[in-house]
Amino acid sequence: MDKDIPVISLQRLPIYLNYLKSLSADKLYVTSGLIAEALGMGEVLVRKDLAYTSAVGRPRVGYVRAELITALEDFLGCKRRRSAVIAGAGALGRAVLGYGGFSNYGIEIDAAFDNDAEKVGRQIAGRPVYDISEAKTRIPALRAELAVLCVPANYAQEVADVLVACGIKAIMNFAPVLIKTPDSVTVRHIDVAANLAILSSMI
Amino acid sequence: MDKDIPVISLQRLPIYLNYLKSLSADKLYVTSGLIAEALGMGEVLVRKDLAYTSAVGRPRVGYVRAELITALEDFLGCKRRRSAVIAGAGALGRAVLGYGGFSNYGIEIDAAFDNDAEKVGRQIAGRPVYDISEAKTRIPALRAELAVLCVPANYAQEVADVLVACGIKAIMNFAPVLIKTPDSVTVRHIDVAANLAILSSMI
Numbered sequence: 001m002d003k004d005i006p007v008i009s010l011q012r013l014p015i016y017l018n019y020l021k022s023l024s025a026d027k028l029y030v031t032s033g034l035i036a037e038a039l040g041m042g043e044v045l046v047r048k049d050l051a052y053t054s055a056v057g058r059p060r061v062g063y064v065r066a067e068l069i070t071a072l073e074d075f076l077g078c079k080r081r082r083s084a085v086i087a088g089a090g091a092l093g094r095a096v097l098g099y100g101g102f103s104n105y106g107i108e109i110d111a112a113f114d115n116d117a118e119k120v121g122r123q124i125a126g127r128p129v130y131d132i133s134e135a136k137t138r139i140p141a142l143r144a145e146l147a148v149l150c151v152p153a154n155y156a157q158e159v160a161d162v163l164v165a166c167g168i169k170a171i172m173n174f175a176p177v178l179i180k181t182p183d184s185v186t187v188r189h190i191d192v193a194a195n196l197a198i199l200s201s202m203i
Numbered sequence: 204m205d206k207d208i209p210v211i212s213l214q215r216l217p218i219y220l221n222y223l224k225s226l227s228a229d230k231l232y233v234t235s236g237l238i239a240e241a242l243g244m245g246e247v248l249v250r251k252d253l254a255y256t257s258a259v260g261r262p263r264v265g266y267v268r269a270e271l272i273t274a275l276e277d278f279l280g281c282k283r284r285r286s287a288v289i290a291g292a293g294a295l296g297r298a299v300l301g302y303g304g305f306s307n308y309g310i311e312i313d314a315a316f317d318n319d320a321e322k323v324g325r326q327i328a329g330r331p332v333y334d335i336s337e338a339k340t341r342i343p344a345l346r347a348e349l350a351v352l353c354v355p356a357n358y359a360q361e362v363a364d365v366l367v368a369c370g371i372k373a374i375m376n377f378a379p380v381l382i383k384t385p386d387s388v389t390v391r392h393i394d395v396a397a398n399l400a401i402l403s404s405m406i
Contacts, residue, residue, distance in 0.1 A: 011401055014394060090301075095297070100396070101394075104396065106400075171402075186406055191217060192299060195393060196310055197280070197308035198216075200280055200310060200373065203348060203373045
C-alpha cells in the first residue's frame with residue numbers, strides 16, 4: 001500500500017467502502033459530494049482521501065461505484081488473504097471471534113490462544129483454542145501476522161512479547177494498558193473504557 | 204469541557220492519563236519530553252494536547268504529575284458520575300460489561316437491554332438485563348446518557364433510534380454498520396473488523 005497515507009485518512013477508507021457497498025445496485029456512479037453528504041464529512045476531505053487509492057473520478061459524473069469499491073478493496077488488501085490469531089479466549093476474545101466481517105477484508109481468524117486449561121482444546125466459533133505455549137509453532141505454521149490481544153491488562157505485555165517472538169507483525173490491543181513492541185511491529189490500541197470516556201466528554 | 208479540542212487530541216488524553224498513573228509514586232514531576240519519549244510521540248504535540256487542559260507546565264521541571272493527572276481527569280469528566288447502558292447482551296455486550304475500567308472515567312454501566320427472552324431478567328457482571336421495550340422507562344430513570352451498541356448490524360439502526368428516543372446523547376457503536384442519528388447525538392463507531400483491516404494494510 002501507499003505508506004504515505006495518514007492514519008486518519010486510512011481510518012476513513014473502510015467507512016467509504018461500507019457506505020458504497022450499502023448503496024442499491026442501480027447506483028452506478030457516485031460523486032464525492034454524495035459520499036460527503038451521506039457520511040457528514042467535507043467534500044474536499046473525501047476527495048483527498050479517495051485520491052490515495054487508484055480510483056479516478058470523472059468531471060460531473062464522479063466515480064464509477066464498482067471501480068471505487070475495487071480501488072478501496074485493493075488499497076485495504078481485501079483480496080489478499082491474511083491470517084490472524086486471538087490471544088485470550090475470555091469473553092472479549094470470544095466476542096471478537098464471533099464478530100464476523102473480517103473476511104470482507106481478506107482476514108481469517110484462524111486460532112485463539114489461552115493459558116486456561118478449561119478453554120484449551122475447545123473450539124470457539126469453529127476455531128481451535130491452543131495453549132499459549134504452542135504459539136511458537138502454531139503461529140508460524142499459520143503464517144499469521146496479525147493478532148488481537150484480548151487478555152487482562154496485567155498479562156498484556158507478556159503475551160505481546162510472545163506474539164512478537166512468534167512473528168506477529170501487527171497487534172490490535174484491547175487491553176486497557178499500553179504495550180511496548182519493537183519498531184517493526186505496528187500496534188493499534190482500542191481501549192473501550194477510554195473510548196466511552198472520550199464520547200462522554202463530548203456531550 | 205473545551206469543545207474546541209480536536210477529536211484527535213481528545214483521543215490521546217486517556218493515553219497520557221494512563222501513562223501518568225502507571226509511573227511510580229516517587230515520580231513527582233514529568234516533562235512533556237519524558238511523556239513524548241515514553242509514548243513515541245512528538246514533544247510539541249504532547250505539549251499542545253496538554254495545553255487544552257488546565258495543567259500548567261513549569262520551565263525545566265515540567266508538570267507536577269499529580270496536578271497533571273487531576274487536570275486530565277477533570278477534562279475527561281472522570282470525577283463526574285455518568286450512567287451508561289448496553290444495548291445487546293450477546294457475546295460482545297457481555298464482554299463490554301466485563302471489561303472494567305469504566306469507573307476510572309466516572310462511568311457506570313448500569314444495565315443492559317436485549318430482546319431475547321433467554322437473556323432478559325438475568326444479571327450479567329452484576330448488571331440487570333431488561334427487555335428492550337423497557338428502555339423508555341429504564342433509561343430516563345437511570346438518567347443514562349451514554350449507550351454502547353452491541354447488537355447485530357441488521358438491528359443497529361432500529362435500536363439506535365430507540366436509544367435516541369429514550370434520551371441517550373452519545374452512542375458507541377460496535378455494529379459493523381453506520382448509523383444515523385440527529386445532530387444532537389454523538390456517535391463513535393468502532394468497527395473491529397475494519398480496525399483489523401487498517402492494521403493489516405499498515406504492515
